Amino acid sequence: MAKTTSITNTSSRALSVAREWSADATLRLVLQVFAIALMAIIVGFFVQLALMAAPVISSMGVAGFLFDNNWDVAHEIFGAWPLVVGTVITSVIALIIGVPVAVSAAIYITEFAPARLRSTLALLLDLLAAIPSVVYGLWGVFVLIPTLKPIERWVASTFDFVPFIGGAVNGPNYFVAGLILAIMIIPIVSAISREVLSTVPLAEKEAALALGATRIEVIRLAVLPHSAAGIVSAVMLGLGRAIGETIAVTLVIGNAAIIGQSIFSQGYTLAAVVANEFGEAEPGSVHSAALIAAGVVLFILTFIVNATARVLIMRRTVKRVSVADKVVA
Amino acid sequence: MTTTIAKKGMNLTVKNIQAFYGESKAVKGVSIDFPANKITALIGPSGCGKSTLVRCLNRMHEEGSSASVRGKVLLNEENIYGADVDPVSVRRTIGMVFQKPNPFPTMSILDNVLAGPRLSGDRAHATRKHAEQALRDVGLWAEVKHKLNRPAADLSGGQQQRLCIARAIALEPEVLLMDEPCSALDPISTQRIEELVLRLKKRFTIVMVTHNLQQAQRVADRTAFMLDGELIEVAATSNLFNKPKDSRTKKYVTGQFG
Ligand SMILES: Nc1ncnc2c1ncn2[C@@H]1O[C@H](COP(=O)(O)OP(=O)(O)O)[C@@H](O)[C@H]1O
Numbered sequence: 001m002a003k004t005t006s007i008t009n010t011s012s013r014a015l016s017v018a019r020e021w022s023a024d025a026t027l028r029l030v031l032q033v034f035a036i037a038l039m040a041i042i043v044g045f046f047v048q049l050a051l052m053a054a055p056v057i058s059s060m061g062v063a064g065f066l067f068d069n070n071w072d073v074a075h076e077i078f079g080a081w082p083l084v085v086g087t088v089i090t091s092v093i094a095l096i097i098g099v100p101v102a103v104s105a106a107i108y109i110t111e112f113a114p115a116r117l118r119s120t121l122a123l124l125l126d127l128l129a130a131i132p133s134v135v136y137g138l139w140g141v142f143v144l145i146p147t148l149k150p151i152e153r154w155v156a157s158t159f160d161f162v163p164f165i166g167g168a169v170n171g172p173n174y175f176v177a178g179l180i181l182a183i184m185i186i187p188i189v190s191a192i193s194r195e196v197l198s199t200v201p202l203a204e205k206e207a208a209l210a211l212g213a214t215r216i217e218v219i220r221l222a223v224l225p226h227s228a229a230g231i232v233s234a235v236m237l238g239l240g241r242a243i244g245e246t247i248a249v250t251l252v253i254g255n256a257a258i259i260g261q262s263i264f265s266q267g268y269t270l271a272a273v274v275a276n277e278f279g280e281a282e283p284g285s286v287h288s289a290a291l292i293a294a295g296v297v298l299f300i301l302t303f304i305v306n307a308t309a310r311v312l313i314m315r316r317t318v319k320r321v322s323v324a325d326k327v328v329a
Numbered sequence: 330m331t332t333t334i335a336k337k338g339m340n341l342t343v344k345n346i347q348a349f350y351g352e353s354k355a356v357k358g359v360s361i362d363f364p365a366n367k368i369t370a371l372i373g374p375s376g377c378g379k380s381t382l383v384r385c386l387n388r389m390h391e392e393g394s395s396a397s398v399r400g401k402v403l404l405n406e407e408n409i410y411g412a413d414v415d416p417v418s419v420r421r422t423i424g425m426v427f428q429k430p431n432p433f434p435t436m437s438i439l440d441n442v443l444a445g446p447r448l449s450g451d452r453a454h455a456t457r458k459h460a461e462q463a464l465r466d467v468g469l470w471a472e473v474k475h476k477l478n479r480p481a482a483d484l485s486g487g488q489q490q491r492l493c494i495a496r497a498i499a500l501e502p503e504v505l506l507m508d509e510p511c512s513a514l515d516p517i518s519t520q521r522i523e524e525l526v527l528r529l530k531k532r533f534t535i536v537m538v539t540h541n542l543q544q545a546q547r548v549a550d551r552t553a554f555m556l557d558g559e560l561i562e563v564a565a566t567s568n569l570f571n572k573p574k575d576s577r578t579k580k581y582v583t584g585q586f587g
């Protein structure tokens with residue numbers, strides 16, 4: 001009798017273990033399928049785009065498409081260099097202006113703002129993200145461009161000895177586009193930075209305080225090292241948004257497929273050119289292939305940006321340690 | 330105007346300290362002396378206000394949101410809560426070691442030790458030699474001398490706690506506050522820290538919170554018993570454990586409650 005019970009117990013336990021194992025295996029299989037499907041979609045998407053872009057590559061060549069400074073639709077010449085340059089310039093301006101503001105705002109909200117103010121400020125910043133990009137673009141056209149023009153003129157003439165500053169000033173230009181992009185990336189960069197900053201352990205901040213650190217020094221010693229990698233990812237997401245932004249940029253950059261003399265010249269970006277010219281391009285024509293190729297370049301740019309960021313994060317951690325030692329030794 | 334706390338005597342005298350979290354009073358008017366170069370243990374059931382009291386001694390308590398302090402703490406006759414005293418200089422003079430080891434994890438071992446002197450702009454002490462001394466003082470030098478550039482997170486828990494002690498003493502404080510420094514550690518690491526604390530009392534006044542009564546008896550010259558935010562009794566350790574004056578102390582040290 002006793003024996004039977006114990007056998008039943010054992011076998012039922014074994015059974016339940018087996019069932020758990022098979023549930024585990026099923027879950028793993030499902031996840032694997034999803035992961036592979038995701039990769040397949042990305043690869044398939046890329047291949048599809050590349051195929052559709054093939055006509056322009058056969059007429060221009062890869063290097064010609066990327067680096068020829070000549071985007072001439074009428075003569076079916078598609079050198080996208082002015083667009084690449086415009087994308088890079090506007091994105092860099094957006095980061096230079098937007099990142100310090102976004103990160104400072106995040107630090108202020110998490111570390112300094114009184115508790116009552118905190119949620120209000122966070123909400124206001126989040127609201128910025130809810131504004132549709134076409135509204136930013138219109139605001140740029142009707143408010144920013146006229147307001148900034150005299151200031152830009154002054155800057156251009158006062159600092160005309162600085163490369164890429166002096167010279168003629170166009171209403172729509174790289175700088176205005178960069179500024180609008182900066183405002184557009186601030187909410188996301190700031191929100192993610194805030195998230196990252198709020199995960200800094202209290203124990204590390206207290207460690208710094210107990211050593212006689214001021215509030216600013218606590219940030220330098222405990223908060224930033226802990227969140228640097230996260231903030232870099234936040235910046236990358238912002239950069240991704242800046243590179244890909246279409247409508248707002250189209251409205252304020254002038255849409256001239258040339259490389260401007262200064263940051264106050266008009267230009268074009270990859271994303272803007274696709275949005276503007278797709279309607280008029282014949283399906284299957286070299287023009288439409290060129291626009292798709294522009295999309296592929298955007299895709300690759302974003303990919304490079306992300307990869308670089310990851311390498312930088314890894315290097316940074318190693319370097320910081322060894323540099324610190326040399327200072328002391 | 331702010332002044333720097335003088336670094337001469339090392340008696341710490343607490344006068345009627347009250348500590349609040351918002352409206353609730355966690356320390357209800359405690360007065361106690363921490364004599365120079367002695368180890369004073371703070372014991373008492375969990376939640377009785379030991380950590381809060383200790384955090385009042387280097388003005389850490391007030392950093393918490395809606396936390397406030399009333400009363401005086403005299404270091405060498407000077408009130409660290411005086412109107413013209415900079416809390417930053419207080420924290421340099423009165424060092425603190427926490428319950429959970431909290432080195433800066435990504436910073437190298439060496440940089441951790443030198444973080445304090447660098448913060449205070451003390452170039453004379455922000456040297457590798459000074460770091461070596463502090464690491465020797467805590468008995469960590471032999472274990473880390475070949476990997477000073479490794480991040481502190483690479484060390485074991487016990488090593489991290491000794492690193493934290495080295496970091497605190499690298500500032501050459503007068504007083505060392507330790508809030509249950511061994512509660513996260515294994516018995517061997519605990520023993521090492523106890524030996525270390527006994528050595529360090531030659532140089533510092535030590536206040537050590539512990540929930541371990543044996544530990545208090547092993548290391549403390551004096552022991553204070555707290556209950557519910559109040560100081561019940563403070564006496565030479567053997568007296569407090571063997572001839573407690575208060576019945577509540579007796580109940581606690583004989584393990585009848587808490
Ligand atoms: N951050 C805090 N906010 C509100 N109350 C707290 C906080 N920290 C501690 N307390 C309360 O203060 C009292 C004393 O806590 P503490 O000093 O940590 O006790 P101990 O260190 O003796 O265990 C407890 O009642 C605790 O609940």
Ligand SMILES: [Mg+2]
Pocket residue numbers: 379380381508
């Ligand atoms: Mg405690």
